[in-house]
Amino acid sequence: MTADLYAEYAFNNDVVEAKNQLQYLSDTVDPHTFATLDSIGVAPGWECWDVGAGAGTVSHWLAERVGVEGRVLATDIKPQHIPAREGLNIARHDVRTDPFPTETFDLIHARLLLMHLPTREQVVSQLVQALKPGGVLVISDWETNYLDLILDSPDETGSRVFMRFLEICRAGSPLVGIDLRWAARAHSVMRSAGLSDVTTTTHASSWAGGTGACVLHRSNTFQLESRLLEDDFTEEELRTLRGVLLDPRFVISSYLMFTTLGRRAQ
Numbered sequence: 237m238t239a240d241l242y243a244e245y246a247f248n249n250d251v252v253e254a255k256n257q258l259q260y261l262s263d264t265v266d267p268h269t270f271a272t273l274d275s276i277g278v279a280p281g282w283e284c285w286d287v288g289a290g291a292g293t294v295s296h297w298l299a300e301r302v303g304v305e306g307r308v309l310a311t312d313i314k315p316q317h318i319p320a321r322e323g324l325n326i327a328r329h330d331v332r333t334d335p336f337p338t339e340t341f342d343l344i345h346a347r348l349l350l351m352h353l354p355t356r357e358q359v360v361s362q363l364v365q366a367l368k369p370g371g372v373l374v375i376s377d378w379e380t381n382y383l384d385l386i387l388d389s390p391d392e393t394g395s396r397v398f399m400r401f402l403e404i405c406r407a408g409s410p411l412v413g414i415d416l417r418w419a420a421r422a423h424s425v426m427r428s429a430g431l432s433d434v435t436t437t438t439h440a441s442s443w444a445g446g447t448g449a450c451v452l453h454r455s456n457t458f459q460l461e462s463r464l465l466e467d468d469f470t471e472e473e474l475r476t477l478r479g480v481l482l483d484p485r486f487v488i489s490s491y492l493m494f495t496t497l498g499r500r501a502q
């Protein structure tokens with residue numbers, strides 16, 4: 237199936253639930269991202285760009301780390317959930333169509349963005365051009381094709397409804413521009429775009445109902461409610477799903493996150 241190159245982003249930062257969604261997403265993956273950025277050696281004075289920054293938690297971590305000698309740009313097509321702070325320049329920017337900043341960066345970070353953008357390969361090439369010589373590009377995305385995520389469950393019905401929810405999301409993904417295989421393809425695309433020392437790590441962890449990935453899925457059921465109902469999900473199933481995702485006896489793995497780093501030649 238060919239996705240519309242400018243398919244509407246699957247979610248929308250303007251809706252009431254978006255603030256929760258972006259916060260739960262950060263709670264679920266920030267520890268992994270911060271450990272990765274720490275291992276790269278982000279240091280005072282660095283100039284960084286967080287693309288599609290969402291709630292801005294990574295932008296804030298970077299601003300803290302680069303200090304007053306550094307500079308962080310946080311951009312998003314809808315940047316209203318990025319809190320202001322000293323040393324952080326926040327801008328509305330569509331990475332598919334708007335002109336890129338004229339300055340170049342020591343580090344560019346894009347998490348859970350490119351999986352949504354059908355023009356992702358072109359965007360990667362442009363991001364590579366926006367790196368300083370020796371600069372690092374960090375791309376993290378989820379592999380959402382593998383759905384065997386339930387680790388423990390108090391009841392069959394909750395498990396069945398959760399699986400149906402995941403399957404509907406997977407089936408609908410190409411229609412909103414999501415490439416289910418992108419996370420694993422990022423490595424070769426970044427190498428082909430001219431980066432060297434390209435490496436990928438994968439990460440997932442368990443989350444009990446009421447925490448991390450469970451409350452993120454639950455939040456997504458609100459943004460996706462009309463599409464789920466169109467897909468014959470019943471109101472009763474929605475209630476069951478939202479209930480099980482708050483039950484601490486229900487435990488899932490987060491989707492597997494692929495984090496790929498590559499460096500521009502000196």
Ligand SMILES: C[S@@+](CC[C@H](N)C(=O)[O-])C[C@H]1O[C@@H](n2cnc3c(N)ncnc32)[C@H](O)[C@@H]1O
Nearest residue numbers: 245288289290312313314329330331332347348
């Ligand atoms: C799934 S969220 C991830 C947010 C953040 N990077 C994180 O990992 O916490 C995707 C973000 O990308 C933004 N976005 C979607 N399409 C975009 C585009 N074309 N240009 C810039 N940002 C975009 C959305 O508004 C949203 O804030």
